[in-house]
Amino acid sequence: MSLSIATWNINSVRLRINNVKRYLRLRKPDVLCLQETKCPDEFFPHKAFEGLGYTHRLVQGMKSYNGVAILSKVPFTAKNIHHRCGKEDCRHIEVALETGADPILLDNLYIPAGGDIPDPAVNDKFAHKLDFYREMAQWFADRKPKAGAAKGQRRIAVGDLNVAPLEHDVWSHKQLLKIVSHTPVEVELFGRLKASIDWIDVPRRFVPEDKKLYSWWSYRNNDWSASNRGRRLDHILASPALSGAIRSHRIDVDLRDWKQASDHVPVMATFEV
Structure with missing residues (x-):
């Protein structure tokens, strides 16, 4: 069975529903995970996804901020909403x-951005981000399968994790060391989360660490493609049990040029499961 999973910070699902539908018709992922849906559950555009075959859905939204959704052609069970x-x-x-x-097991995450000041003593948003990473690392570590376990070893975590951990996950490692999303403390905590169950960084399975790889470009750049000042904030992680199942990945950079584009583009991976 081939399984394709895409993750996309859509920055308002209702505002960009036409872009979402266009992407689903283009790439046809089996599962789409959205972040920053900015939509209360009662107003989520279920009909649009139903019409495209995404009949299995779990949404958790709120007005104007945050929000996550899993939209799937593949049936799923054990639907859980976690508060952090x-x-x-x-x-x-x-x-x-x-x-x-x-x-x-599939986790869809939208980790806090952290504000502009990388100092938890003066910036509550940054403190929240660091606490969120610490809590998630421990939560995953507590769920790491025991040696010899027959089941429960196959897990994928996706989402806007709001950290660009590697030197070439940002347009300038030196200039961004003091900028939120690439500071040493954030990179260290991302590493702690990644080590919690020995996660595989799926896109970096295909793109060497010394090559630039981005999924986000700021709205502040008038010509994002010319400046190409991007960051890789959106991630797909797979547990070791899925190592042999990883087949491909895709980052659809061109979607950043679509009308009313999100500042993020979709990241997709395919597994043979």
Whole structure:
């Protein structure tokens, strides 16, 4: 069974629903995970996804901010909504995709951006981001399968994780070391999360670490493609049990040029499960 999973910070699902539908018709992923839907659950555009075959859906939204959704052609069970750091701000949902005797657990995450000042003592948003990373690393570590476990080893985590961890995940490593999303403390915490169950960085399986790779370009850049001052904030992570199943990845950079584009573009990976 081939399984394709895409992740996209859409920056308002209702505002950009035509772009979402266009992308789904273009790439036809089996599962689409959205972040920053900015939509209360009662106003989520379910009909648009139903009409395209995404009959299995889990959404958790709020007005104007945050929000996550999993939209799937593949049936799923064990639908879970998780609250982090004592807040109910719609940043983590989890399902179990029905892919045989050993379902694939799928986490969709929207980790806090952290504001502009990389100092938790004066910036509550940055402190929240660091706490979120610490909590997620421990949560995943607590769920790491024990040696010899027959099931529960297949897990995928996707989303806007708001950290560009590698030197070539940003347009200028030197200039961004003091900029939120690439500071040493954030990179260290991303590493701690990645080590929690020995996650595989799926896109970097195909693109060497010394090559530039981005998924986000600021709206502040009038000509984003000419300046190409991007960052890789959107990630697909796979557990070691899926190492041999990874087949391909795609970052659809050209979507940044679409009308009313999000500042993020979709990232997709395909697995043979």
